[in-house]
Amino acid sequence: METLDYVPLRLKKNEERRLLAGHAWIFSNEVDVEATPIRSLEPGQPVTLQDSRGRTLGTGYANPNSLICARLVTRDADHPFGPSLLVHRLKVALSLRERLFEEPFYRLVHGESDGLPGLVVDRYGDVLVAQITTAGMERLRDALLSAFEKVLRPSAVLWRNDSPVRSLEGLDLYVQPATGPIPETVEITENGARFQVPLLAGQKTGWFYDQRDNRAWLRRLSTGARVLDLFSYAGGWGIQAAMHGAEQVTCVDASADAVAQVEANARLNRVDDRVQALAGDAFEVLRRLREERARFDLIIVDPPAFIKRRKDLKEGTAAYRRINQMALQVLARDGFLIACSCSQHMAADALEKQIHAAARHVDRQMQILSRGGQASDHPIHPAMPETAYLKAILCRCIGQ
Incomplete structure (x- = not known):
């Protein structure tokens, strides 16, 4: 038996329905604060979750200072959280x-x-x-x-x-x-390509494994193509495109460190003669490329989350439309666009709607060829839509 000090946390009448359906979060307005005052708990306090009649639902932990005031970890009374x-x-x-x-x-x-x-x-x-x-x-x-x-x-x-x-x-x-000693970089392989991944100075936890399966699309699309990889980070998309036969790849990232990492990974995979890395804001780079009448056969738009909170939905949705519309303006006739969103608050159909609207604005017709999500090492909890966040759409944009 665990040595943690569990305290009861009782829910209001009928507020256990979501938990019984499989969800794992309890919100502060669902707790019977008269029976179990939330404010008396310490942040991270191990708790035994109970329904309104005192029946045990499972064990987890609580935080009185958070809107999600408790999280259910296990429903098994014989193997409590610990x-x-x-x-x-x-x-x-x-x-x-x-x-x-x-x-x-x-x-x-x-x-x-x-x-x-x-x-x-x-x-x-x-x-x-x-x-x-x-x-x-x-x-x-x-x-x-x-x-x-x-x-x-x-x-x-x-x-x-x-x-x-x-x-x-x-x-x-x-x-x-x-x-242990933390190496400055570690080497991984993905879809046959090798990458040096920065750990201490990298983004988030170092590498975006969640796009692994979607980047496999590049095998079928890259041969002989001129490729533009926007928000490239360390070159996960662009390097793999070059390895699958792209004629020329341009990677763009706002971070000078990321650009240096792209260049290092291009050399590691011996495709540096076909990979160019640019430091700059993706919107500004697209504006300049349009003025230069540049054209690409395949464009990847994989930005950071434009919608971090629900209140950012309107502004973030507009940003997704704007960046993809600008990308379409430098996409060659009958070219391919891979448009991504890691914003949990944006539904897949909403992203498709914005890309379609962007295509119509520049007088292009969009064909959806494939829809992708997060790789299998990022499993989705069926009762928690919050765990499904990544959307990737492979489409072809043709003339009228």
Whole structure:
């Protein structure tokens, strides 16, 4: 039995319905604060969740300072939330990835979808990069390190706890080595290409494994093509396009460090003679390319989330339309566009609608060839639409 100190957290009448349907979040307005005052709890407090009649629904943790005031981790009364459950869930997550992938380069833990809310872990061989986003998981930092050691015995673990989401939980932001020497870069392979991935100075947890399956589209599209890779980061799209026969690739990113990484990865894969990297704002670069009457046969638009909060929906939606419309203005006749969104608040059909509207504005007809989502190491919880965030649309844009 775990040694954590669990306290009861009782819900109002009928507020357990969403939990019983499979969801794992409890909002503050669903709690019976007279029976169990939320404000008396500590951030990250282990709790036993109860319905209005006091029946146990499971165990998890709470945070009185967050709108999501509690998260259900397990419904099994015999195996409550705690250190040994962390080990078990890690083993289950690892067994899935080992079945899916031949090499140890993947997202090992994807939050609620792997039964570990508030935790993301990316694996780079024997190096782990972990990100904690909730107070409940923060309280178990030492237990997590112990679980990593029991299950994987990594040579190094990096805490990449600099996500702004932590502020909503009242947590500090930091990037900190946990164990072992952290290499400046690690090498991974994806779809036959090799990449040097920056860990300490890279974006988020280092690499965007979630686009792995969508980048496989490039095998069929790249031969002889002029390719434009916008928001390229370390060149995940552009380098693979060059390796699959692209005639010329232009990668664009606002970060000078990312541009340097693209150049290094192009040399690593011996395609540097066909890959050019530009530092600049994607909107400004597209404006200049249009003035120069540049044309590309394949354009990838894979921006950071334009819609981080629901209140950003209108402005962010307009940004998706604008960037794709500008891309279409430099897309060659009958060219291919891969348009992506990692904004959880934007539905896939909404992204398609904006691209279609952009195509009509520039007098092009859009054909949708394929729809993609996040790779299988980013599983989706069927009761939690919040875990499905990535959209990728492969389309061809032809004249009238």
